[in-house]
Amino acid sequence: xxxxxxxxxxxxxxxxxxxxxxxxxxxxxxxxxxxxxxxxxxxxxxxxxxxxxxxxxxxxxxxxxxxxxxxxxxxxxxxxxxxxxxxxxxxxxxxxxxxxxxxxxxxxxxxxxxxxxxxxxxxxxxxxxxxxxxxxxxxxxxxxxxxxxxxxxxxxxxxxxxxxxxxxxxxxxxxxxxxxxxxxxxxxxxxxxxxxxxxxxxxxxxxxxxxxxxxxxxxxxxxxxxxxxxxxxxxxxxxxxxxxxxxxxxxxxxxxxxxxxxxxxxxxxxxxxxxxxxxxxxxxxxxxxxxxxxxxxxxxxxxxxxxxxxxxxxxxxxxxxxxxxxxxxxxxxxxxxxxxxxxx
Amino acid sequence: xxxxxxxxxxxxxxxxxxxxxxxxxxxxxxxxxxxxxxxxxxxxxxxxxxxxxxxxxxxxxxxxxxxxxxxxxxxxxxxxxxxxxxxxxxxxxxxxxxxxxxxxxxxxxxxxxxxxxxxxxxxxxxxxxxxxxxxxxxxxxxxxxxxxxxxxxxxxxxxxxxxxxxxxxxxxxxxxxxxxxxxxxxxxxxxxxxxxxxxxxxxxxxxxxxxxxxxxxxxxxxxxxxxxxxxxxxxxxxxxxxxxxxxxxxxxxxxxxxxxxxxxxxxxxxxxxxxxxxxxxxxxxxxxxxxxxxxxxxxxxxxxxxxxxxxxxxxxxxxxxxxxxxxxxxxxxxxxxxxxxxxxxxxxxxxxxxxxxxxxxxxxxxxxxxxxxxxxxxxxxxxxxxxxxxxxxxxxxxxxxxxxxxxxxxx
Numbered sequence: 001x002x003x004x005x006x007x008x009x010x011x012x013x014x015x016x017x018x019x020x021x022x023x024x025x026x027x028x029x030x031x032x033x034x035x036x037x038x039x040x041x042x043x044x045x046x047x048x049x050x051x052x053x054x055x056x057x058x059x060x061x062x063x064x065x066x067x068x069x070x071x072x073x074x075x076x077x078x079x080x081x082x083x084x085x086x087x088x089x090x091x092x093x094x095x096x097x098x099x100x101x102x103x104x105x106x107x108x109x110x111x112x113x114x115x116x117x118x119x120x121x122x123x124x125x126x127x128x129x130x131x132x133x134x135x136x137x138x139x140x141x142x143x144x145x146x147x148x149x150x151x152x153x154x155x156x157x158x159x160x161x162x163x164x165x166x167x168x169x170x171x172x173x174x175x176x177x178x179x180x181x182x183x184x185x186x187x188x189x190x191x192x193x194x195x196x197x198x199x200x201x202x203x204x205x206x207x208x209x210x211x212x213x214x215x216x217x218x219x220x221x222x223x224x225x226x227x228x229x230x231x232x233x234x235x236x237x238x239x240x241x242x243x244x245x246x247x248x249x250x251x252x253x254x255x256x257x258x259x260x261x262x263x264x265x266x267x268x269x270x271x272x273x274x275x276x277x278x279x280x281x282x283x284x285x286x287x288x289x290x291x292x293x294x295x296x297x298x299x300x301x302x303x304x305x306x307x308x309x310x311x312x313x314x315x316x317x318x319x320x321x322x323x324x325x326x327x328x329x330x331x332x333x334x335x336x337x338x339x340x341x342x343x344x
Numbered sequence: 345x346x347x348x349x350x351x352x353x354x355x356x357x358x359x360x361x362x363x364x365x366x367x368x369x370x371x372x373x374x375x376x377x378x379x380x381x382x383x384x385x386x387x388x389x390x391x392x393x394x395x396x397x398x399x400x401x402x403x404x405x406x407x408x409x410x411x412x413x414x415x416x417x418x419x420x421x422x423x424x425x426x427x428x429x430x431x432x433x434x435x436x437x438x439x440x441x442x443x444x445x446x447x448x449x450x451x452x453x454x455x456x457x458x459x460x461x462x463x464x465x466x467x468x469x470x471x472x473x474x475x476x477x478x479x480x481x482x483x484x485x486x487x488x489x490x491x492x493x494x495x496x497x498x499x500x501x502x503x504x505x506x507x508x509x510x511x512x513x514x515x516x517x518x519x520x521x522x523x524x525x526x527x528x529x530x531x532x533x534x535x536x537x538x539x540x541x542x543x544x545x546x547x548x549x550x551x552x553x554x555x556x557x558x559x560x561x562x563x564x565x566x567x568x569x570x571x572x573x574x575x576x577x578x579x580x581x582x583x584x585x586x587x588x589x590x591x592x593x594x595x596x597x598x599x600x601x602x603x604x605x606x607x608x609x610x611x612x613x614x615x616x617x618x619x620x621x622x623x624x625x626x627x628x629x630x631x632x633x634x635x636x637x638x639x640x641x642x643x644x645x646x647x648x649x650x651x652x653x654x655x656x657x658x659x660x661x662x663x664x665x666x667x668x669x670x671x672x673x674x675x676x677x678x679x680x681x682x683x684x685x686x687x688x689x690x691x692x693x694x695x696x697x698x699x700x701x702x703x704x705x706x707x708x709x710x711x712x713x714x715x716x717x718x719x720x721x722x723x724x725x726x727x728x729x730x731x732x733x734x735x736x737x738x739x740x741x742x743x744x745x746x747x748x749x750x751x752x753x754x755x
Binding site for chain 1: 380381382383385386389524550552553554555558559560561563564565567568570571584588595596597611614
């Protein structure tokens, strides 16, 4: 039971990190129609800038300052480069962000070096947020913080006690993602700025003639989107690892999230992130292979077939590539994504 | 005519040096092909410093042949394809000695390429000095005359590790976790084989392979290991794959033992920190508290680079190469290879021998355990205040494993 809960929480926390990342990408796409290939690069910049600022002034101010700086960089990029190529259509826009992603990797390696940096979470977040104690006699209970050693070691050797702490960094990650989801949603649907942004997407001329500066709105949206990536970077970098290939490893997964959720749909991205996080985490737990499944349903396999490495490959071994399989399936059977409105 | 000229020049050179040490004063160009970037970059970078450091120490009067060693580094990003490009670049630069170690996948590709190169380019042969790739195939079914391994292979290390586990009666349920490529697969295979032979009472409660240097989050694996009821994990993981695994184990409250190959490698001591005392073991041909000359070298290395030196096979390479070149009276790889076969040198932990049958170095192995640094074992990697203290030493013959190598020697 505690395995189920911990795995679910692990999956949800990873999924929420993916959501933090993909929400900015979704925002930019749905507002401006730009598929920002450099989005994961802004995530990496967030981690590195967060690392440097947290060494200077501490972690907590860095959580606010680093995303702000990344957002400013994003807005500057939109203002000086993206806007120039906007009139040439989608392909040049896509290519310029693609180029930017390479430039950012080189810049990061020049400034911070090619190796991982040690980005430690603050004292408060080190250690467990809570501990699940599974007592063979007393059942399951939850304790805030770390459980005392006496509780995790039963005096009676026959009684099995398992303590499963849940890291505070992951709890923090979940909290931030949920707060972010709520505020972005409120901003878009309940505020005046949100109305202008939404109108600027579909009827830019009408909005412009009402006296709103549409290019500036786009710049702000792009800046806000990259700031969200920067925030994810600070959280993800301190929880996992801050190093120059971090953009490349999440870059492909967030596109899966955005496509599976439905291009431009924030709630779709939320659903897809959680789905991918949970599926990937639980897939690790299953040792089923095609061979073992065939044996269970009673299909006899020859020894040559059983020895085949593809037949023997377990679900846990392919867990890291499952999101891409999901991407292919979605593109075939539901091109507009789970909650998307546009045609694929 | 051309031949006569060559002979004349050779004779003149011989006359000029006036001694039998034809190779004295020559520069031996060596290229190390290894990851310097990416998740496993820190390991390659640290080892690169070790090569620069010891090339200096062993050059000139430091070796019996009196040659100068020169090592350059090429980044292969841990990719076999990139490594083949790097090999070509190295040969074009005139290097006749190639060093590589991180990743048996890379090693297998290099062996193949070097075999072909040497066959097609007589007179321009290159030697492959393997300092860390431990897939047993490299000295068995895929053995090559041009390949020499200075680390102990998976089967040897597992032999020592399982001999140690024989006395550890509290080990009952073992989980095997590894990287999904030749090395991880071999570790799992030999772990099951040797445990079945020496500790048939131990239950293997689970086994998993994950992609090499791809996983950021090992929490799901730790949850699975806990649920399996394992009290011990055997893993061949190295670099970030071991650091992140142990970090996740500490965060996830897994209190079992870890039997590892590479606990002392860059980044892992830091992630172990004060945790894991008395329950993380390492099997290797050296450890952080070897004593004697090694202690002085390590102190000097730390002073110079602010880094820890742990790849002792670097030293072995310079020692045996110097001895072989003196014996062959040449730096020509063909002659040196012949001299390397069966060579015995006195190294930092006793006599080691390059076995002629398969080019696998025969050497003592150590089991060490992560614990607080103290007076007896003071060396503290990455300034953790902890150390790897030796708990058992196995002489050469214990870990020596048979070979099925049928080597084709140049006639």
